[in-house]
Amino acid sequence: xxxTAPYTPPKVWTWDHASGGQxxxxxxxxAGPTHEKTLPVGKHPLQLYSLATPNGxxxxxxxxxxxxxxxxxxxxxxxxxxxxxxxxFSSGYVEINPNSKIPVMVDHSxxxxxxxxxxxxxxxxxxxxxxxxxxxxxxxxxxxLNWLFWQMGSAPYLGGGFGHFYAYAPEKWQYPIDRxxxxxxxxxxxxxxxxxxxxxxxxxxxxxxxxxxxxxYGALAKGWLxxxxxxxxxxxxxxxxxxxxxxxxRKAVQRGRMVNRSWGEPSEQLRERHDASDFENKTxxxxxxx
Amino acid sequence: xxxTAPYTPPKVWTWDHASGGQxxxxxxxxAGPTHEKTLPVGKHPLQLYSLATPNGxxxxxxxxxxxxxxxxxxxxxxxxxxxxxxxxFSSGYVEINPNSKIPVMVDHSxxxxxxxxxxxxxxxxxxxxxxxxxxxxxxxxxxxLNWLFWQMGSAPYLGGGFGHFYAYAPEKWQYPIDRxxxxxxxxxxxxxxxxxxxxxxxxxxxxxxxxxxxxxYGALAKGWLxxxxxxxxxxxxxxxxxxxxxxxxRKAVQRGRMVNRSWGEPSEQLRERHDASDFENKTxxxxxxx
Numbered sequence: 173x174x175x176t177a178p179y180t181p182p183k184v185w186t187w188d189h190a191s192g193g194q195x196x197x198x199x200x201x202x203a204g205p206t207h208e209k210t211l212p213v214g215k216h217p218l219q220l221y222s223l224a225t226p227n228g229x230x231x232x233x234x235x236x237x238x239x240x241x242x243x244x245x246x247x248x249x250x251x252x253x254x255x256x257x258x259x260x261f262s263s264g265y266v267e268i269n270p271n272s273k274i275p276v277m278v279d280h281s282x283x284x285x286x287x288x289x290x291x292x293x294x295x296x297x298x299x300x301x302x303x304x305x306x307x308x309x310x311x312x313x314x315x316x317l318n319w320l321f322w323q324m325g326s327a328p329y330l331g332g333g334f335g336h337f338y339a340y341a342p343e344k345w346q347y348p349i350d351r352x353x354x355x356x357x358x359x360x361x362x363x364x365x366x367x368x369x370x371x372x373x374x375x376x377x378x379x380x381x382x383x384x385x386x387x388x389y390g391a392l393a394k395g396w397l398x399x400x401x402x403x404x405x406x407x408x409x410x411x412x413x414x415x416x417x418x419x420x421x422r423k424a425v426q427r428g429r430m431v432n433r434s435w436g437e438p439s440e441q442l443r444e445r446h447d448a449s450d451f452e453n454k455t456x457x458x459x460x461x462x
Numbered sequence: 463x464x465x466t467a468p469y470t471p472p473k474v475w476t477w478d479h480a481s482g483g484q485x486x487x488x489x490x491x492x493a494g495p496t497h498e499k500t501l502p503v504g505k506h507p508l509q510l511y512s513l514a515t516p517n518g519x520x521x522x523x524x525x526x527x528x529x530x531x532x533x534x535x536x537x538x539x540x541x542x543x544x545x546x547x548x549x550x551f552s553s554g555y556v557e558i559n560p561n562s563k564i565p566v567m568v569d570h571s572x573x574x575x576x577x578x579x580x581x582x583x584x585x586x587x588x589x590x591x592x593x594x595x596x597x598x599x600x601x602x603x604x605x606x607l608n609w610l611f612w613q614m615g616s617a618p619y620l621g622g623g624f625g626h627f628y629a630y631a632p633e634k635w636q637y638p639i640d641r642x643x644x645x646x647x648x649x650x651x652x653x654x655x656x657x658x659x660x661x662x663x664x665x666x667x668x669x670x671x672x673x674x675x676x677x678x679y680g681a682l683a684k685g686w687l688x689x690x691x692x693x694x695x696x697x698x699x700x701x702x703x704x705x706x707x708x709x710x711x712r713k714a715v716q717r718g719r720m721v722n723r724s725w726g727e728p729s730e731q732l733r734e735r736h737d738a739s740d741f742e743n744k745t746x747x748x749x750x751x752x
Contacts, residue, residue, distance in 0.1 A: 179634045179635060179636045179639075180634065181628070181634060181636075181639055181693065182693075183692055183693065184692060184693060184695055185639075185640075185643045185647070185693050185694060185695070187644065188640065199641075199644060199645070199648075200644070200648060201643075201644040201645075201647035201648050201651070202647070202648060202651050203648055203651040203652040203655055204651070204655060270652055270655060270656055271612060271616075271652055282600060282601075284601070286600065286601055286604050287604075287605075287608070288604055288608060289608050289612070290608055290611035290612050290615060291611075291615075292611040292614065292615070293604070293607045293608045293610070293611040293612075296607060296611075297604060297607070310572060310576065311572075311574070311576055314576050314577075314578055314583070314587060315577075317583045317586060317587070318577070318578060318579050318580055318583045320583070321580035321581075321582040321583040321586075321614055322561060322579070322580050322583075324582065324611055324614040324615045325580060325582070325614045325615070325617075325618060326561075326618075327615075328615060328616075328618035328619060328622070328623075329618060329622055332618070332619055332623065332645075333618075333622065333623065336641075337638075338471070341637065342637075343469075343637075344468075344469045344470065344471060345469060345635065345637070345638075346469045346471075347631065347632075347633075347635070348627075348635075348638055349469075349471055349475075350475075350478065351489075351626075353475045353491075354477065354489060354490070354491040355489070355491075355622075357475070357491035357492070358489075358490060358491050358492060358493055361491070361492045361493040361494070362493040362560055362561050364493075365493055365494055365560060366560055402473055402474060403471060403472075403473065403474060403475050404475060405474055405475070
């Protein structure tokens with residue numbers, strides 16, 4: 173594209189395969205599989221196919237939290253999906269997630285396997301299956317779901333909007349960066365005000381709403397996303413930071429963040445997870461490194 | 463902004479009050495109320511504060527469907543929120559929806575009123591309260607929630623992405639239009655493939671997933687959103703169109719689309735809805751018009 177020439181959209185949009193910036197090779201205007209391949213299936217009831225982006229981390233935190241409560245039915249195999257290589261477009265993947273995004277989970281403990289796609293749907297599914305991290309009280313349950321849905325509808329402005337134009341687009345354009353920076357800061361302020369007099373997003377109970385929001389906005393407030401901490405003045409959101417630091421002290425959160433991670437420090441990557449002992453082995457690696 | 467000059471983002475983003483294109487006056491980088499005002503409360507158990515945008519229409523379709531099934535507990539007052547005038551920033555509104563977006567609902571039938579915000583959360587709340595439009599069967603229920611969450615995470619690319627840059631931004635820029643047109647077409651194709659061998663989004667039962675997706679993607683396929691039917695070649699998505707036309711035959715869908723509408727033909731606007739007879743009165747208006 174050129175941004176010096178005036179632009180008049182054509183009558184009918186057509187696909188220019190060269191456009192798209194970073195990730196151009198995996199963004200398409202059509203759905204469906206690009207190649208035939210079946211997915212691996214491990215020994216545990218729950219099979220997760222994912223990557224340690226914020227949407228992936230939400231679910232691995234939840235699974236580790238369930239295991240830490242003693243729900244052995246939440247044992248899982250976590251398989252790495254390399255989205256830059258287009259593994260989300262395999263026939264096996266599309267069959268369980270027609271949207272070709274990570275994460276997706278299959279529950280093999282039901283009479284026939286149950287496919288669960290969209291990270292928010294997976295969180296709700298697990299919360300209901302194990303009766304955990306979703307309050308029973310009517311008001312608290314409703315408030316938890318309010319904030320879970322808030323996260324699902326808000327994060328695209330952070331990730332697909334701000335993150336894309338600030339960090340990934342082929343050039344920097346002021347208008348989209350301004351637009352999405354403003355909305356991202358508004359969202360941080362929504363959270364900060366909510367946490368001013370609450371310990372957790374939905375009140376006094378830790379819930380799936382915290383996990384979902386932490387994965388995106390906790391990471392953002394900590395300066396981990398898009399190298400944008402200074403640009404967005406994240407230090408202003410003191411309540412979000414207090415809450416994020418509190419969650420980061422949880423062992424399940426620390427573990428969940430490592431699963432299906434394929435970048436960063438080797439000791440913080442657990443590219444695949446098939447057993448709780450996988451974490452202990454990583455801890456030994458880390459001790460040897462330091 | 464100028465898009466001829468190279469742009470280097472500043473170290474720290476600051477708010478330029480003049481930027482933002484259409485809706486610039488209601489987009490802010492901060493949350494919270496701008497003025498003191500309480501909300502009206504009518505006689506019915508459910509109080510809805512909304513506008514007939516796709517997110518608003520989802521909920522009014524659901525309420526009308528519930529009433530058509532005979533659930534008198536779903537009687538509601540629908541109050542118009544003029545978002546261009548900033549009514550979503552009143553103290554009363556922010557108290558029930560800290561995110562200042564439409565729609566928001568308050569259930570006064572519970573021991574203390576229950577606030578429900580985010581359209582997906584409202585749909586799920588109503589489905590569970592009345593035991594309707596959310597299948598009981600494990601697989602079907604899961605699939606319904608998969609698609610409900612899919613809609614919540616996908617439509618921001620259609621509305622806040624494609625719609626904004628194609629229809630509302632102060633200038634046309636090719637890169638964001640291409641980016642979001644491609645994603646919007648991909649989403650339409652995801653739906654079209656799903657509906658190739660299904661009557662409804664989650665299978666053979668009409669559900670809240672259909673209502674949520676119809677409000678956005680049904681309207682888009684019918685060419686009603688952003689005047690973009692030709693640009694996106696919506697006629698290609700034949701299964702989406704078949705399904706949308708099927709839903710449009712439902713009286714509750716027709717009614718739901720009218721509620722809190724403040725634009726278009728006067729006979730199709732029911733700016734506020736306080737009683738089922740409000741629709742019959744509109745029908746008389748329409749007969750007099752024609």
